Amino acid sequence: MMNAVITSATINCNSLSPSWTCGDNSPSKLLLGEISAALSRRRTVKVSCGKSSPDDYHSTLKSLNSRGRFPRKSLGQHYMLNSDINDQLASAADVKEGDFVLEIGPGTGSLTNVLINLGATVLAIEKDPHMVDLVSERFAGSDKFKVLQEDFVKCHIRSHMLSILETRRLSHPDSALAKVVSNLPFNISTDVVKLLLPMGDIFSKVVLLLQDEAALRLVEPALRTSEYRPINILINFYSEPEYNFRVPRENFFPQPKVDAAVVTFKLKHPRDYPDVSSTKNFFSLVNSAFNGKRKMLRKSLQHISSSPDIEKALGVAGLPATVSNLSHVLYEVLGSSSLHENLSSF
CATH class of the missing domain: 3.40.50.150 (Vaccinia Virus protein VP39)
Known part of the structure; x- marks a missing residue:
C-alpha cells in the first residue's frame, strides 16, 4: 500500500x-x-x-x-x-x-x-x-x-x-x-x-x-x-x-x-508447532471438514479414511458419528488437532 x-x-x-x-x-x-x-x-x-x-x-x-x-x-x-x-x-x-x-x-x-x-x-x-x-x-x-x-x-x-x-x-x-x-x-x-x-x-x-x-x-x-x-x-x-x-x-x-x-x-x-504427524495431512483434513454446508463430517472425510475408522475417531474425540461440518463443537476439536491425531492412529 x-x-x-x-x-x-x-x-x-x-x-x-x-x-x-x-x-x-x-x-x-x-x-x-x-x-x-x-x-x-x-x-x-x-x-x-x-x-x-x-x-x-x-x-x-x-x-x-x-x-x-x-x-x-x-x-x-x-x-x-x-x-x-x-x-x-x-x-x-x-x-x-x-x-x-x-x-x-x-x-x-x-x-x-x-x-x-x-x-x-x-x-x-x-x-x-x-x-x-x-x-x-x-x-x-x-x-x-x-x-x-x-x-x-x-x-x-x-x-x-x-x-x-x-x-x-x-x-x-x-x-x-x-x-x-x-x-x-x-x-x-x-x-x-x-x-x-x-x-x-x-x-x-x-x-x-x-x-x-x-x-x-x-x-x-x-x-x-x-x-x-x-x-x-x-x-x-x-x-x-x-x-x-x-x-x-x-x-x-x-x-x-x-x-x-x-x-x-x-x-x-x-x-x-502443534504435534501432528503430518502438517500437510492435517490441513487437508481441516479443509475437508469445512467443505459442504450441513454435510456430515464422516462423509466429508471419506477420502481420508474409511467410515468405521472415522466414526471411531470421532468417538475418541468426543464427537457423535452424525456431527456436521458446521457443528460449533467441531471448530474447537479441529483447532486443537485432536481429530487428526485420532484418525492418524487408525
Whole structure:
C-alpha cells in the first residue's frame, strides 16, 4: 500500500506535471478536489502516538506528480495521510538497529523511510514498476534498501529470504530472524497471511495493516462460532495473533470504504508447532471438514479414511458419528488437532 502525506503547501498548479493541469474540465481538478477533501478529513483525525517520522512528503508528492501517478484501484493503492501510523507499525514490530525487515508494497516509501531511520535494512517487494522507480530513486544513496519488482503472492519469497539471511549470517553470526512490516493492499491480505505465517524459521514477527473487518475475522473470533474458518486454524497453528489498533478510513487517500487495523502475528518456530504427524495431512483434513454446508463430517472425510475408522475417531474425540461440518463443537476439536491425531492412529 502506498503512503504519502499531502499538505496544502504541495497543492500548487504550477508544480504539477503537464498531465495534471488545472483546466476546468481536467482530471486534475477532480484530483485536487479529492486532495483538499482528504486534507480536511485529515485535520479532524486524532491518533495517539509518539514522535512523527521526519519524512519529506513534499518531495514524495513532487516525485508522484512528475510521473503523473495516481492511485491504481486494481493494485489496491492508497496514500497514508497520517505519518504517525507508520511509527506505530514500526513500534508494534519493535524495529531496531540491525533488524532486517521485509516490506510488501512500499509505494512512495514513507514507511520504508521510518524503518531505515530506525536502523533496519529493508527488502521491499513492489509490483508497480512506477513505484519501483520512485523508491529506487528515493533511497539510491542508502545501503540499507533493496527493492524487487515482483508480485508478492507469486514470487519465491522463501528463496529470496534464505539467500539474504545466509549472506547476513556470514558477517553477523548472531543476527536475529527477519521481520515483516507492511501496509498491505486489502485485496491480497489473506494470500499474504497464508504465505508468511508458515515461515517461523525466517520471520519472528509479521505486522500488517489490514482491512478492519478482515483483521477481526482473522484474529478475534472465539471458538465455537460460525465465523471460525480454516484460516483461523492456520493462524493459530503458526502464530500468536494480536489485534493492535484500528486505523480510521479518513487516514487514507483516496479514502477506502472501510477502516483498517494493525495486526501483529508473533510467529512460532517450527519446533513449537502443534504435534501432528503430518502438517500437510492435517490441513487437508481441516479443509475437508469445512467443505459442504450441513454435510456430515464422516462423509466429508471419506477420502481420508474409511467410515468405521472415522466414526471411531470421532468417538475418541468426543464427537457423535452424525456431527456436521458446521457443528460449533467441531471448530474447537479441529483447532486443537485432536481429530487428526485420532484418525492418524487408525
